[in-house]
Amino acid sequence: MARRILLVDAYDSFSNNLAALIRQTTNAEVHTIKIDDYTLSKFRGFLKSFDAIVIGPGPGTPTNDEDVGIIPHIYGLPEEEVVPVFGVCLGFQSLCLAFGAGIGRLKVVKHGQSSVITHHRGDIFEGCGVVDAIRYHSLRAEMNEGALGELEVLAVTDDGEGENGEVVMAVKHRRLPFWGVQYHPESCCTNLDGARVVENWWRLATGWLDGKGRVSEALPAGWGVPPERRNLLGVPRKEGGRGLCWQMFHAPCLDIVELCELLEVKRAEKFAMLDSSAKHTGRYTILGVFMPGVTETFTWRVGDEKVSVQTFGKSGRDEVGGNTSFGVWSELAVKMAGFGATGGDGESPFWGGFMGYINYEAGVTGLDVPLASPRGDEKAGRTRIPDLNVTFFHRSIVVDNISGKVWVQSLEVDDEEWVTGMAEKVKLLAAMSITPTTTPPNEVVGGSGVTLPRSTMRTTTTVKEPLFPPSAVEITQPGKEKYMRNVLACQKELAKGESYELCLTAQTTVDLTLPLQEEEDTAWKIYKHLRKRNPAPFAGLYKASGTTLISSSPERFLSWDRDGNFQLRPIKGTVRKSKPDGSIVSRSEAEEILNTPKERAENLMIVDLIRHDLHGVLSGQSDEDGGVKVSKLMGIEEYETVFQLVSVIEGRMGETMRGEGFTGMDVLHRSLPPGSMTGAPKKRSVEILQDIEGTADEGDNCGERAVYSGVFGYWSVCGAGDWSVVIRSMYRFDDEFGSQHQDGSGEGVRKERWRIGAGGAVTALSDAEGEWEEMLTKLNSTLAVFQ
Ligand SMILES: C=C(O[C@@H]1C=C(C(=O)O)C=C[C@H]1O)C(=O)O
Ligand SMILES: NC(=O)CC[C@H](N)C(=O)O
The missing domain is CATH 3.40.50.880 (Class I glutamine amidotransferase (GATase) domain)
Incomplete structure (x- = not known):
């Protein structure tokens, strides 16, 4: 024995x-x-x-x-x-x-x-x-x-x-x-x-x-097995499910921006796209198509027992759940289990299913850490913001930005007509474009020897015009003194042995004053611009339930395929590409900076933390060892404005666990919030950061990180999922300023407040000024669209 x-x-x-x-x-x-x-x-x-x-x-x-x-x-x-x-x-x-x-x-x-x-x-x-x-x-x-x-x-x-x-x-x-x-x-x-x-x-x-x-x-x-080690569903996996109706065709000339406009993004009240505008990790663009009377958005706020479900095009909401051990997570798992799909194309990563975001605070409470009070919306008198906001799509369009393949798919019964009609429209759109927009792998090789997505090369020189007149933009950045004091406060905790690394962050707000009526939605206008300005493998736009998220994240949090292979790609270690004198940092210079003990230690701590999170679900359960391994340790990746130190950790959920009903969502919900945004050890670090970053009464983060530091991605009925860390992103709450105001001359105007979080890992080796600069570098990758 x-x-x-x-x-x-x-x-x-x-x-x-x-x-x-x-x-x-x-x-x-x-x-x-x-x-x-x-x-x-x-x-x-x-x-x-x-x-x-x-x-x-x-x-x-x-x-x-x-x-x-x-x-x-x-x-x-x-x-x-x-x-x-x-x-x-x-x-x-x-x-x-x-x-x-x-x-x-x-x-x-x-x-x-x-x-x-x-x-x-x-x-x-x-x-x-x-x-x-x-x-x-x-x-x-x-x-x-x-x-x-x-x-x-x-x-x-x-x-x-x-x-x-x-x-x-x-x-x-x-x-x-x-x-x-x-x-x-x-x-x-x-x-x-x-x-x-x-x-x-x-x-x-x-x-x-x-x-x-x-x-x-x-x-x-x-x-017995402690309750937290049981799966969300609580029952074994069911085989089979709805047959997927789909068409695949080649459309190498398809332009993603035009495709979104075909789907009426310019005036859409709701929209969901996960986009890969840089191709060196991300590859696919995934669009969820809202269907009146069918598409359901699930929202939940920390502290609520029930999950709210709203059907697109219908008024009112349903409340579900409240009696399962994992709350909202079980509700999502139950919805998914009812939909197991068959017959889709194995090459398409998404056949329908959930897309959306999960806030940092949802992860924090999962660690049994009470939230700082009051939260930002309580203070501002806004609508209570959901901490989880995901939509279940029956209809979807997936574009492979490398091969040029496009899938139009539906989980609806007898939906061939829509699939065919949409496929025709997309083909026509592609036929009207002249130049291929997809980039065959390795086609464009940058001077430093790395493969750059063509969009990266193309755009640096073309985007110059400001998107909004400077008079319409009011930016409120965190104070430098305060941020540097916070860095020192973090280091004090590190010296006491309370934490090994703390990812300190702060939020910037951008208030836009806009004409009452505009031809296109501001979010779309910003997204289009950001897509060119800061192409990112985990970009995207999501509008639903009163929140809009625009992302240009370089960081994958967690992905899994339908065979149970998991991958996490934490980023820690950042070098700004432009030097103060305007010249550009070369790859070898970046290597030199990133190969120092400070940067490597920062990255290693998160790699060990991520291994722990992955082992926590995948190892020692049933007869499986999880196969957790570090497949890339501290590689250097080049983005539009920064070089990053990136590691890759992989693991496997075998047949036994999957048969018992475990899914990728079990791994996701138990690994939140992303360790790269907390530091290690996670729980104590989160507590310390709440104290240091402050509450809505005093802090730059308004009492919550909210969408920033959370995750944005999908969980598909085909069994796969992919979630990025919400950084280099911005979000807004649609009702923050009510709907309209009068300006000085009596003209009707509208205000929108956009929020951008940025930060960096503080270690004992950090210096406060350097951390401030690093925060600004990350902030500017998105803030620049307003300047
Ligand atoms: C905190 C941010 O980024 C995180 C911190 C990083 C770092 O400390 O080097 C790198 C990537 C992210 O995990 C941000 O972009 O705001
Ligand atoms: N890794 C640890 O267990 C650290 C122990 C103790 N907190 C210290 O910092 O020395």
Whole structure:
């Protein structure tokens, strides 16, 4: 029978990586609990069912009871109840503290940085050569005579006298079966010899257990799969479903802007498009077609029990749900399950299904973090904004911007007439254009050797005219002093060990004063311009339920295909392309900047966090290991205004899980908000950021990040999904200013307030001025359309 290891998680964003490493190296069953899930007596009761304990990393300090919960009691168990323990980072520091060591602060904190560890090859370092290990810590164990009487130091690292001098990296208890390491064996950048300590620990631990003849008991009754590990649907997958009616044709000359105008975007009250205007990640343009009496928009606001459903072209709303364990998420899963479709073209990524956005705040409450109060709309007296706003499309048009293939599709029964009619219209439109707009892969190679989408090359020189007269535009940017103070406030938390990285953001507002009547909708006017100005693989326009979102995001959050292959592409590390003197940063210069410890550490922390999120759903469920791997570590990608450091993490949801009813949505809702917008560990970082970014009464972010920092994408009836991080984007609430005003001369005017968020990851290595500049760089990629 497999042995059982209990992993005690201190709300870290790396603990699932540790669980996966333990599972791989020990073949034991790993059960995870949180530090404060159980009282000590309950814990002691079920400990008999486990063979060993691993205590994970975490934010805060071992001297603070709330940060460690049950941990100190584990090291203080009566001897007859003791089992082997392996402590990592916070778990290690707690071990040292429990036996008399002091806990101090590092002079120079180490977050996401590697060190070579000096060890004597014995004990848990048996057979290890050079251990090159990743560290995430602000605190250190300070040994003294008392502690050294109880604990033996197994490894150290030398940070040099200018920094922290010698820092203890591993200890073991002289009598009891307790071991601990300060570094992170589970980080993807710790080398194999660094991870081998877990294998060695397990050998020593099982030796100890065998020596004592300790055999664990059966799991207590009722110890089952924790509710949060069940799937949204709660029932196994159903096969079959509606047949899709579709046509595919080649239209390499089809212009996306013209296609949108064919669909009447200029005056549309509702619109949904996911667009790829740069082709080096995104590829498809997906349009949802609103159908009167059929198309439903689902909205939900944090705190609401029910989900509101509004049918296009009908007045009133229905309220659904309220009695499922996952609330709105289950409602979406139920809707989707009722629609499983068959017979679409395997090459089309979207056959119909949900498109829309999910706010940052929806993700925050998923972490059990209460929202800052009041929220922006409560303060402004606006309509309550939905935190989830997605529309279920039966009719759709998909364009492959590389091959020139176009699909017109419908899930409606007997809808051939619409499909044929629409296909004819689109073909005619394409026939009227003269030049191909699709770019065969690798056709245009930029001077730096990277493939640039042709649109990128074409537009830099052509767009000069301002979109709105300067007198119609009023921009309110965050204050520099305040932003820089916030950077320092973040760094203070990093120095205390509360977080390893914090993605600080602030919002800018743009107030437009516009004529009452205009020929085309402002959102469309802006989108068209932005599409040229800042082509992006995850661009898009979404208008529904009182909110308009215009995106030109470079960052994929999460995608999955119909076979259960998942991909995340976090971006961390940004270099502005234009220099202050007007010259352009070359790719090799960008490489030099992005290859520094600061930028690499920023990226690595998020890669490890994303691995954790993905492991959390995909690994150790049923008989599957999730196959989580980093397929690209810190590649450099070039965009219109910036170079970015991008990593790719992949995983797999196998047949068993999918058969049980798990879908990509299970992964999505449990991985929100995107880690690249929070920092690590996610939960503590989100709490800290709420404090620092402020409430509607005082902060630049108006008490909420709202659509910014959320996700925008689709979940298709074919089983695939793709969601981007909402950055380099803008959004507005349609009723923010009411509908009309009088200007000075008595003419009727209209006002619109657009909101643009921007920010960047703050680490211990950041400098406040640099962070301010980085925020402005990101802001300007979209703000520039108003200037
Ligand atoms: C916060 C933003 O971007 C995030 C922060 C990045 C960084 O710190 O380098 C890069 C991409 C995004 O994950 C933004 O664009 O506003
Ligand atoms: N990774 C960790 O467990 C960090 C522990 C502690 N919060 C520190 O910063 O030192």
